[in-house]
Amino acid sequence: MSAPGATIRRTVGLSRIPLPALAAASLVLVTTALVLVFFVAPTDINQGFSQRIFYFHVSLAFTAYACFVCGAWQALRHLWKRDPRADLQSYVCVHQGLIFGALVLLTGSIWAKISWGHWWVWGEDELVLFLILYLFYCAYFMLRFSVEPGTQRANLSAVYALFGVVLIPVSFAAIRLSKEFLHPRVFTLSGPNFGGWILVTYCVAQAALLVLAYTLYRLELAGKRLDLRLRELREVLA
């Protein structure tokens, strides 16, 4: 078993991977996942072909959660250690989480239309709670851009991002608390409700989307940092 310190060092080491290598890894993993989804994974007996949305829909949801958790972690680093880079990193994480969250809602709606005959079911706690979580993080941007850039904006954004992370376990637990049982329950306390090629395909899709999210995060962060430095340079030259 590795020490927590070693895990943190490994995570920090991720930032040393060059962006082109990450982009190539994302492309390979996403392509492999698509091949597995459409040509290898068996067709579900109950839901038929439409179940194939599951592989990306659930993976997108966990990726969005991971982005929000990462955003909260960076926010904590900003508040605790006053790391000057953490505020921008937290912002980019939340932005990524919103993009993946939008994809969860879109793919979920399409799946709902096939399975339930409706684009949206307001009676489903899981759906509504995810929408609340999504709207909560949309409001993060309203808050952030309504305050002048500086320490106050960074502090307010960090506190908001930290509060948002509390909604994630609530959103996840809503599946278990729901009485209707319309939304499929694929992960239980005893593990996933599937195995074989379905599990392999899901794991590859999940890995692909996590790597894709990290690649996009790095790309956006590089752009934002460059933008910031250019503004500072402009001010110096002005």
Place this chain on the structure above:
Amino acid sequence: MSVAEKYVTAAYCVVFAVVLLYVVIMALKLQRLEREVDELAGRAPAEPEADEEREPAPVG
């Protein structure tokens, strides 16, 4: 193609389209930043080329 197949294809196309749109937006932004860097490099004062003009002299 069945209705389910059409919907599943649509779902994956939506994912692809959103990611592609995001990458295109980022690429456009990086292009803009590159133009700004060129503009700032043009405004910066040129460095003197004094080293080439100096004659070598023995040291020590």
